[in-house]
Amino acid sequence: MKVLFIGANGKVGRQFADIMKDHPTINERAMIRNPEQQAFFDERGIETVLLDLSKVSVDDLAAVAAGMDAVIFSAGAGGKGLDKIFTVDLDGAVKAMEAAEKAGVKRFVMVSTFRTGRQEMDKQNDLRYYTIGKHYADEWLKTRTDLDWTIVHPGILTDEAGTGQVKVGMGNEIAEISRQDVARVLVAVLEHDSTIGKEFEVLAGDVAVDEAVQSV
Amino acid sequence: MKVLFIGANGKVGRQFADIMKDHPTINERAMIRNPEQQAFFDERGIETVLLDLSKVSVDDLAAVAAGMDAVIFSAGAGGKGLDKIFTVDLDGAVKAMEAAEKAGVKRFVMVSTFRTGRQEMDKQNDLRYYTIGKHYADEWLKTRTDLDWTIVHPGILTDEAGTGQVKVGMGNEIAEISRQDVARVLVAVLEHDSTIGKEFEVLAGDVAVDEAVQSV
Numbered sequence: 001m002k003v004l005f006i007g008a009n010g011k012v013g014r015q016f017a018d019i020m021k022d023h024p025t026i027n028e029r030a031m032i033r034n035p036e037q038q039a040f041f042d043e044r045g046i047e048t049v050l051l052d053l054s055k056v057s058v059d060d061l062a063a064v065a066a067g068m069d070a071v072i073f074s075a076g077a078g079g080k081g082l083d084k085i086f087t088v089d090l091d092g093a094v095k096a097m098e099a100a101e102k103a104g105v106k107r108f109v110m111v112s113t114f115r116t117g118r119q120e121m122d123k124q125n126d127l128r129y130y131t132i133g134k135h136y137a138d139e140w141l142k143t144r145t146d147l148d149w150t151i152v153h154p155g156i157l158t159d160e161a162g163t164g165q166v167k168v169g170m171g172n173e174i175a176e177i178s179r180q181d182v183a184r185v186l187v188a189v190l191e192h193d194s195t196i197g198k199e200f201e202v203l204a205g206d207v208a209v210d211e212a213v214q215s216v
Numbered sequence: 217m218k219v220l221f222i223g224a225n226g227k228v229g230r231q232f233a234d235i236m237k238d239h240p241t242i243n244e245r246a247m248i249r250n251p252e253q254q255a256f257f258d259e260r261g262i263e264t265v266l267l268d269l270s271k272v273s274v275d276d277l278a279a280v281a282a283g284m285d286a287v288i289f290s291a292g293a294g295g296k297g298l299d300k301i302f303t304v305d306l307d308g309a310v311k312a313m314e315a316a317e318k319a320g321v322k323r324f325v326m327v328s329t330f331r332t333g334r335q336e337m338d339k340q341n342d343l344r345y346y347t348i349g350k351h352y353a354d355e356w357l358k359t360r361t362d363l364d365w366t367i368v369h370p371g372i373l374t375d376e377a378g379t380g381q382v383k384v385g386m387g388n389e390i391a392e393i394s395r396q397d398v399a400r401v402l403v404a405v406l407e408h409d410s411t412i413g414k415e416f417e418v419l420a421g422d423v424a425v426d427e428a429v430q431s432v
Contacts, residue, residue, distance in 0.1 A: 057338060082298035086345045090352065091337055121307055122273060129302045136306065136352050144359065 003190060004029045004068045004105075006053060006096055007075030008046075009037040011159065012111060015183035016072070017044050026190060029068065053095070054087035061099035070107035070190055071100045085133040093137035097145050107196075108147040109189050111182070112138050114155055114174050114201060138199075150189050151199035154182045167205025168212045175203045188213035219406060220245045220284045220321070222269060222312055223291030224262075225253040227375065228327060231399035232288070233260050242406060245284065269311070270303035277315035286323035286406055287316045301349040309353035313361050323412075324363040325405050327398070328354050330371050330390050330417060354415070366405050367415035370398045383421025384428045391419045404429035 007013050008030030020028040021044040030041045030048045041048045049064050053075050065071055073096050075088050093110070100108050116135040121128055141149045153170075155177045162180030185202050188210050189195045200216045207215070223229050224246030236244040237260040246257045246264045257264045265280050269291050281287055289312050291304050309326070316324050332351040337344055357365045369386075371393045378396030401418050404426050405411045416432045423431070 055340060058334065082302070083345060086298070086301070086348045091348045118274065124271060129299055132302045132307045136356075139360075140352075144355075 001025060001069045001190060002027045002029065002067065003070040003072055004031060004065050005072045005074065006031045007073065007111075008032050008041070008048070009034070010074055010076055011157070012074050012154075012179045012182050012186075014040065015180045016074075016186055017041060017046055018180075019183055019187055020044065020046055023187070026187065029064070031064065053092040054084060056095070058095050058098045058102065061095055062102035065096075065099050065103035065105050068103070068105050070109065071096060071105055072109045072111070072186055072190075074111040074186075076111075082129050085129055089130065089133040090137050094140050097141055097147060100147060101145060106146075106148045107190070108141065108145070108149045109186060110138060110141055110149065110151045111186070112151050112153045112199070114153050116153070142199075148193075148196040150195040150197075152182070152185060152189065153199065153201040154185075155201065155203040157182065163204065164209055165204070165206050166209055166212050167203045167207065168200045168216050170199070170201055172201050172203055177203050181209065184209045185213060217242045217285045217406060218245065218283065219243070219286040219288055220247060220281050221288045221290065222247045223289065223327075224248050224257070224264070225250070226290055226292055227373070228290050228370075228395045228398050228402075230256065231396045232290075232402055233257060233262055234396075235399055235403055236260065236262055239403070242403065245280070247280065269308040270300060272311070274311050274314045274318065277311055278318035281312075281315050281319035281321050284319070284321050286325065287312060287321055288325045288327070288402055288406075290327040290402075292327075298345050301345055305346065305349040306353050310356050313357055313363060316363060317361060322362075322364045323406070324357065324361070324365045325402060326354060326357055326365065326367045327402070328367050328369045328415070330369050332369070358415075364409075364412040366411040366413075368398070368401060368405065369415060369417040370401075371417065371419040373398065379420065380425055381420070381422050382425055382428050383419045383423065384416045384432050386415070386417055388417050388419055393419050397425065400425045401429060 009032045028046050033052050113134045120131045155175050158176050158178050160178045162178040198216050225248045244262050249268050329350045336347045371391050374392050374394050376394045378394040414432050
């Protein structure tokens with residue numbers, strides 16, 4: 001299976017690349033913005049494409065998605081300014097969906113945020129802009145595309161080593177999860193088509209990733 | 217007919233209020249943010265409600281929409297910062313739609329921007345954030361609600377006196393239109409249910425407003 005990873009140089013993306021290095025059946029095409037980010041992927045034998053999601057056209061993005069079996073969207077504007085939430089998290093995500101459809105790639109896996117509902121969007125804090133951007137991107141994926149989508153809602157991301165064990169479902173209290181375990185969940189999502197049309201929260205837990213993902 | 221005007225103190229909103237002062241069949245409820253804005257509406261015999269769209273809950277907004285026959289959404293973040301585009305133009309608009317549905321108000325008239333398509337969203341300029349916000353609000357109205365919607369796409373707004381004559385349609389070259397004529401168009405839209413489910417550009421032109429609006 002070939003997967004285009006959008007946001008490959010993010011912290012989750014780098015954990016995913018570390019898994020890809022030795023993965024027997026999944027090949028990654030890493031979409032990155034900066035040539036300086038390339039060495040990390042070269043070292044792991046992972047193909048890279050250089051594109052700025054906030055500037056690329058849908059056509060150019062479709063050309064990069066062509067021939068892939070899946071797209072993972074994990075680009076994130078975390079802390080990079082409200083302008084990037086418009087052009088990356090919201091409209092960049094929708095461009096990625098349009099590109100996938102144009103390229104005939106059916107499978108689309110979205111890395112969302114923990115909660116994206118009305119209650120979170122109404123909170124009078126600085127996180128709400130990000131939440132609003134992610135909400136409308138997720139909604140577009142679910143209702144305006146014919147893609148085989150899965151939406152993953154991770155808890156509070158940490159850089160600690162993962163345990164390979166998680167908790168999945170919806171309506172959980174927020175808790176931490178390591179980025180390494182999120183990356184493992186993304187791999188498992190690609191491996192299990194039973195996750196198509198589903199969205200779920202993922203937190204540190206006590207169920208093996210593969211088993212947990214199959215249960216959603 | 218009773219209409220809740222959201223963004224009533226905007227420049228288009230004030231032109232609308234000037235028409236409402238003497239209108240025989242339409243009564244406005246003006247939603248404004250600041251008590252200092254109230255005198256303008258008091259002088260014209262127009263009821264006001266004080267609410268901040270970026271902070272109000274859907275329930276509180278629905279309470280204000282209750283008993284109305286229509287909602288006009290003309291709140292705009294023009295120049296007020298990217299945060300307000302998230303919470304007013306995009307999510308504020310969707311909250312207004314949710315509130316209208318909750319209150320059983322079917323008719324919803326959106327004042328959009330001239331063009332909101334992919335080409336405009338991809339332009340590498342500072343306007344694109346506003347365009348992206350308006351695009352996703354318009355799309356929500358068209359595809360995610362059961363409202364009787366009309367979307368008006370005005371050209372470059374001016375403060376000159378209107379002529380009462382406009383050009384409507386889609387795919388026009390951008391040109392100017394006075395805010396007074398946009399306000400007249402909004403009145404005509406309320407008066408003609410043939411505009412339900414339609415969107416159209418409006419520019420200065422040579423067809424009387426009422427006739428032009430009936431032709432869309």
